Amino acid sequence: MALLIKSGEIITADSRYVADIYIEDQTITRIGVNLETPPDTEVIDATGKFVFPGFIDPHVHVYLPFMATFAKDTHTTASQAALIGGTTTFIEMCCPSRNDDALEGYRLWKEKAAGSSACDYSFHMSVTKFDEQTESQLREIVADGISSFKIFLSYKNFFGVDDGEMYQTMMLAKELGVIVTAHCENAELVGQLQAKLMSEGKTGPEWHEPSRPEAVEAEGTQRFATFLETTGATGYIVHLSCAPALERAMAAKSRGVPIFIESVIPHFLLDKTYAERGGVEGAKFVMSPPLRDKRNHKPLWDALEQGFIDTVGTDHCPFDVMQKAMGASAFTAIPNGIPAIEDRVNLLYTYGVSRGSLDIHRFVDAASTKSAKLFGLFPKKGTIAVGSDADLVIYDPAYRGVISSATQTVNNDYNGFEGMEIDGKPSIVTVRGVVQVRDGKFTGDAARGEFLRRKPQHF
Numbered sequence: 001m002a003l004l005i006k007s008g009e010i011i012t013a014d015s016r017y018v019a020d021i022y023i024e025d026q027t028i029t030r031i032g033v034n035l036e037t038p039p040d041t042e043v044i045d046a047t048g049k050f051v052f053p054g055f056i057d058p059h060v061h062v063y064l065p066f067m068a069t070f071a072k073d074t075h076t077t078a079s080q081a082a083l084i085g086g087t088t089t090f091i092e093m094c095c096p097s098r099n100d101d102a103l104e105g106y107r108l109w110k111e112k113a114a115g116s117s118a119c120d121y122s123f124h125m126s127v128t129k130f131d132e133q134t135e136s137q138l139r140e141i142v143a144d145g146i147s148s149f150k151i152f153l154s155y156k157n158f159f160g161v162d163d164g165e166m167y168q169t170m171m172l173a174k175e176l177g178v179i180v181t182a183h184c185e186n187a188e189l190v191g192q193l194q195a196k197l198m199s200e201g202k203t204g205p206e207w208h209e210p211s212r213p214e215a216v217e218a219e220g221t222q223r224f225a226t227f228l229e230t231t232g233a234t235g236y237i238v239h240l241s242c243a244p245a246l247e248r249a250m251a252a253k254s255r256g257v258p259i260f261i262e263s264v265i266p267h268f269l270l271d272k273t274y275a276e277r278g279g280v281e282g283a284k285f286v287m288s289p290p291l292r293d294k295r296n297h298k299p300l301w302d303a304l305e306q307g308f309i310d311t312v313g314t315d316h317c318p319f320d321v322m323q324k325a326m327g328a329s330a331f332t333a334i335p336n337g338i339p340a341i342e343d344r345v346n347l348l349y350t351y352g353v354s355r356g357s358l359d360i361h362r363f364v365d366a367a368s369t370k371s372a373k374l375f376g377l378f379p380k381k382g383t384i385a386v387g388s389d390a391d392l393v394i395y396d397p398a399y400r401g402v403i404s405s406a407t408q409t410v411n412n413d414y415n416g417f418e419g420m421e422i423d424g425k426p427s428i429v430t431v432r433g434v435v436q437v438r439d440g441k442f443t444g445d446a447a448r449g450e451f452l453r454r455k456p457q458h459f
């Protein structure tokens with residue numbers, strides 16, 4: 001059925017105005033004031049609400065075998081939690097390990113998602129080794145619609161690549177017009193520091209951050225930038241967490257290296273004192289790069305406001321309390337990850353726009369538009385325009401609530417943002433013209449989501 005969204009305040013990355021939006025066959029076909037209502041049209045009154053383009057989470061983990069267990073989500077649970085939080089598209093990390101075949105891994109991840117996601121999705125393809133077969137396999141995967149790679153400079157012998165493999169990955173990416181996303185930490189230093197701390201009997205979750213200090217991330221960031229500068233490939237730093245890494249990335253940006261920066265919502269709002277709670281309470285807050293000293297928050301917010309940080313994702317990755325307890329006697333065995341797919345938009349809106357000094361257009365850009373542009377989804381995704389997919393978030397800025405695991409949809413038994421207030425939330429969310437969330441609840445088609453084929457783009 002056609003949809004007419006009446007009198008909402010449309011806010012995109014570069015415009016703000018009150019108008020009606022008419023949607024037919026998945027697409028926005030008209031935008032204007034006082035549009036007439038054709039027969040067979042559902043009318044939604046958005047008076048007093050914001051209408052945002054569907055938000056895009058550029059960094060999530062859904063299916064993930066990791067650290068001797070599996071992340072808790074299925075595509076059904078993750079996509080419905082995403083939609084309730086206003087995210088209509090996510091890009092999942094496809095992460096076969098070094099011992100797996102890349103093409104088989106890619107097919108497995110696609111199979112897991114097919115027919116069971118309620119929102120649209122794509123993948124970043126992890127390159128976890130570069131051997132004789134890798135190049136032709138990656139070409140095949142790119143031809144299937146994947147225009148971004150992921151490399152890990154950390155997680156030696158599991159996901160991590162060495163410098164030679166990083167170089168080869170970038171040379172291929174440069175040729176194909178693929179953007180290389182990277183987890184930037186020095187694997188060797190992390191391994192040495194973990195062994196040293198453990199041998200000193202420092203086994204609790206509070207030692208996770210000291211095992212991967214800021215300098216270790218700054219080194220990885222610097223090295224990634226140097227390789228981009230040398231190969232001419234375009235890069236994207238995932239989950240940048242601290243001021244020293246930010247300084248290295250900004251220095252590279254300012255000398256013209258094609259490098260983009262993502263930070264994730266936990267690093268703007270949580271800090272290392274959460275992991276210092278010790279025991280399983282601390283383990284809930286173990287992710288990598290780790291939650292940092294609080295003094296890093298302001299530089300991150302400033303860089304986001306000024307546009308030096310391009311995007312805000314989540315690194316969503318739920319492990320429950322039982323799984324976190326696997327690391328009771330060794331912080332190195334705590335499954336890494338904090339879930340946030342459901343709360344990212346509301347938290348960024350609340351602590352950025354409503355209570356902070358983040359411009360509302362920059363908010364839309366960082367949480368949607370910029371990811372669409374960088375990852376080959378724009379202008380179908382990431383904006384509100386005639387011809388764009390009708391992925392819309394009708395957002396109620398008058399809502400007041402508190403985040404709680406008791407009311408969350410995400411498939412986990414705790415919430416890292418427990419007790420935080422939110423000023424606003426999505427009331428209606430559409431995916432290509434179909435209402436998937438109504439009154440803040442998932443009411444739609446659990447298999448609505450499509451795999452988004454993306455084309456490489458030479459930056």
Ligand SMILES: [Zn+2]
Nearest residue numbers: 059061093315
């Ligand atoms: Zn990740």
